[in-house]
Amino acid sequence: MPTATDQLPAVHRQIVYAQRPHGTPTADCFQLATVPLQPPAPGQVLVRNDVLSVDPYIRMRMEEKDSYAPVMAIGDVLVGRTVAQVVDSRAEGFAPGDWVVGRLGWQDYSLAAPGELQKIDITAAPATAYLGALGSTGITAWVGLMAFGQPKAGETVLVSAASGAVGSVVGQLARLQGCRAVGIAGGAAKCELVREAYGFDDCVDYKAPDFAEALRRAVPQGVDVYFDNVGGPILDTVLPLLNNFSRVPVCGLVSQYNATEPYGVKNLREIFNRRVTMRGFVLSDHRDLWPRATQALAEAYAAGRLHYRETIAEGLENAPQAFIDMLAGANVGKQLVRLRAA
Numbered sequence: 001m002p003t004a005t006d007q008l009p010a011v012h013r014q015i016v017y018a019q020r021p022h023g024t025p026t027a028d029c030f031q032l033a034t035v036p037l038q039p040p041a042p043g044q045v046l047v048r049n050d051v052l053s054v055d056p057y058i059r060m061r062m063e064e065k066d067s068y069a070p071v072m073a074i075g076d077v078l079v080g081r082t083v084a085q086v087v088d089s090r091a092e093g094f095a096p097g098d099w100v101v102g103r104l105g106w107q108d109y110s111l112a113a114p115g116e117l118q119k120i121d122i123t124a125a126p127a128t129a130y131l132g133a134l135g136s137t138g139i140t141a142w143v144g145l146m147a148f149g150q151p152k153a154g155e156t157v158l159v160s161a162a163s164g165a166v167g168s169v170v171g172q173l174a175r176l177q178g179c180r181a182v183g184i185a186g187g188a189a190k191c192e193l194v195r196e197a198y199g200f201d202d203c204v205d206y207k208a209p210d211f212a213e214a215l216r217r218a219v220p221q222g223v224d225v226y227f228d229n230v231g232g233p234i235l236d237t238v239l240p241l242l243n244n245f246s247r248v249p250v251c252g253l254v255s256q257y258n259a260t261e262p263y264g265v266k267n268l269r270e271i272f273n274r275r276v277t278m279r280g281f282v283l284s285d286h287r288d289l290w291p292r293a294t295q296a297l298a299e300a301y302a303a304g305r306l307h308y309r310e311t312i313a314e315g316l317e318n319a320p321q322a323f324i325d326m327l328a329g330a331n332v333g334k335q336l337v338r339l340r341a342a
Contacts (some may be wrong), residue, residue: 002016010177015107017072024258024324044112045091045100049084052080056254056325056327057252062191081136082102082339086193098121102118106319132165132310133169133301133307134301137334141167141170145173146289147289149247158241159226174304184206211237211287215237221243225248227251230254236265247272247276247279312337314338315340
């Protein structure tokens with residue numbers, strides 16, 4: 001009897017890590033390779049990757065020294081989460097045709113153990129949503145806001161990179177908690193998106209010459225929770241606006257990922273003056289919260305109260321440029337790449 005692998009190609013494509021960047025990554029940091037396609041061993045699942053998520057954290061994995069996660073070695077397949085379909089399985093609980101999500105890398109096909117895969121229901125939401133608002137992106141937003149921001153009805157929640165995949169979900173969750181949600185985004189068009197598509201109460205353009213004063217006007221009662229995705233000068237601008245006993249979940253520092261010199265925060269004293277709780281967090285440290293987050297996000301989406309946007313590039317070969325463009329802020333919402341595997 002024919003098996004699923006009888007119809008599969010002999011080789012497939014991968015994007016491998018070719019050289020470390022100095023500052024902003026360039027195209028020569030990546031290499032497109034063709035390698036043999038291996039069948040699954042006992043206990044393994046073979047999947048065909050359909051859509052790849054390219055995310056800012058990958059830039060930290062390109063450094064020479066470990067940060068919160070091990071760095072990639074030259075020659076490694078680039079890390080990244082994908083939505084994929086099972087094409088062959090030698091593991092219990094998975095069958096050809098199942099849709100899954102996992103950290104399966106920048107490649108057409110992947111071999112995985114069952115513990116590396118999560119089944120998804122593409123009848124409840126589009127498959128790509130499980131890489132964004134209903135996946136680890138949304139869970140990141142929920143964990144950071146709910147566990148470390150601890151928002152209370154009537155408070156003001158300020159979110160940097162508010163038009164991005166994480167920030168847009170944070171603001172919507174804050175509104176569901178009865179908070180006033182204010183975003184920071186780059187450019188008038190992105191600020192309009194934050195207000196109109198995601199329902200924030202206000203949004204301030206950090207590229208505007210009067211940014212500091214406009215931000216002060218947007219938060220007349222001060223800031224109780226600042227969800228920081230950016231760091232750098234924007235953090236410095238926010239610190240004097242924090243209320244006493246405010247909370248600052250630090251999700252990312254995208255302004256610093258390509259920096260060749262560290263930024264020195266000038267208003268750090270405000271954290272002491274205002275008795276601020278500032279907490280960096282990494283999603284993998286809080287797996288116990290994932291089920292609650294997943295349920296809350298699914299319920300909000302089903303009720304029509306969780307919205308998202310995507311920017312989709314076409315073709316695995318274009319993933320490096322999509323990543324570079326995403327770091328420069330060219331995307332709206334989640335940056336994805338449709339792989340179109342053979």
